Amino acid sequence: MDNSEKSTAGLTRTLLSETGLITSFALRAIRVAFQSPLELREIVHQVYMAGWRSLPLVMTSGLAIGVVLSIHTRATMERFGAEALIPAALAIAMISETGPLMTGLLVSGRVGAGIGAELGGMKVTEQIDALESLAVDSFHYLAVTRIIACMIALPILTTVMNFSGLIGGFLAETAISNVSLGIYFQQAFAGIGFIDYVAPTLKTVVFGFIIGTVSSYLGYTTTGGSEGIGRASTHSVVFSSMVLIVINVLLVRIILVLFPAGAL
Numbered sequence: 001m002d003n004s005e006k007s008t009a010g011l012t013r014t015l016l017s018e019t020g021l022i023t024s025f026a027l028r029a030i031r032v033a034f035q036s037p038l039e040l041r042e043i044v045h046q047v048y049m050a051g052w053r054s055l056p057l058v059m060t061s062g063l064a065i066g067v068v069l070s071i072h073t074r075a076t077m078e079r080f081g082a083e084a085l086i087p088a089a090l091a092i093a094m095i096s097e098t099g100p101l102m103t104g105l106l107v108s109g110r111v112g113a114g115i116g117a118e119l120g121g122m123k124v125t126e127q128i129d130a131l132e133s134l135a136v137d138s139f140h141y142l143a144v145t146r147i148i149a150c151m152i153a154l155p156i157l158t159t160v161m162n163f164s165g166l167i168g169g170f171l172a173e174t175a176i177s178n179v180s181l182g183i184y185f186q187q188a189f190a191g192i193g194f195i196d197y198v199a200p201t202l203k204t205v206v207f208g209f210i211i212g213t214v215s216s217y218l219g220y221t222t223t224g225g226s227e228g229i230g231r232a233s234t235h236s237v238v239f240s241s242m243v244l245i246v247i248n249v250l251l252v253r254i255i256l257v258l259f260p261a262g263a264l
Helices: 002-031 040-050 054-079 083-124 129-135 136-176 180-190 196-219 225-258
Strands: none
Touching: 002 083, 002 136, 002 196, 040 054, 040 083, 040 136, 054 083, 054 136, 083 129, 083 136, 083 196, 083 225, 129 136, 136 180, 136 196, 196 225
C-alpha cells in the first residue's frame, strides 16, 4: 500500500469515526432534551441569539435573491410570452427550495460558527468543567439548548427569507411592468397550496438540528487552545453545510414521496 492509499484509508477511517461520534452526540441530545430541567430561559436566549440577530442578514439576502430571481425569470419567460407567470415561478422557486436551503446555509455560516467558537472557548478555558463542578449538566445547558434554539429559529427565518424574496421580486417587477402589490401576490400564490408551503418549511427543523448538533459537537470536543477554537469555528461551518446539503437531497425526495400531489 503506497502513501496515497494509506492517506485515503486514514481519511476514510477518520470520517467514519467522526460520523459515528456525531451520531452518538445527536442521539444523546435527543434523549437529554426530554429530561428535566427544561432550561426554558436559556432556550429563549439562544433563540434570540440565533434567530433575532440573524434577521438582518436573512432579510437582506432574501431581498437580493428575490430581485435576482425575478430578473433571470423575466429574461426566460419573455421568450415565451409568459410574463404573467413570473410571480408564480418566483414564489415556487423561493418556497420550495431556494428559501429553505439559503436560510440553512446562512444560519450555518453565522450561527454555526458562533456556537463552535463559543463552546470551543468554554472548553479550552475549562468553563465547562467549572459548570460540571457546580452540579450543572453542561451538555444539557450548553449543547441541547442551542440545538433546540436552532430548530425553532430556522422555520421562522425561512418564512422571513421567503417573504423577503417575494418582496424583492415585487420591487423588480413593479420597476419594469408597474404591477400592483395585490395583483403580484395574487398571481404568486395562485398555484401554491398549504402543504406546498408547510413541507419545505418544516424540513428546516432538520436543518436546525444538523447545524446545532454538528456545531455543538465540534465546540464541545475542542482541544488545542486558541488554534482549536478557530478550527472548531471553521469546521462547524464546513461540516454542517456539507451535511445540510446532502440531507436536503434526501428530504426533497421524501417530500415528493409523501406529498406527490402537493409537493413543489
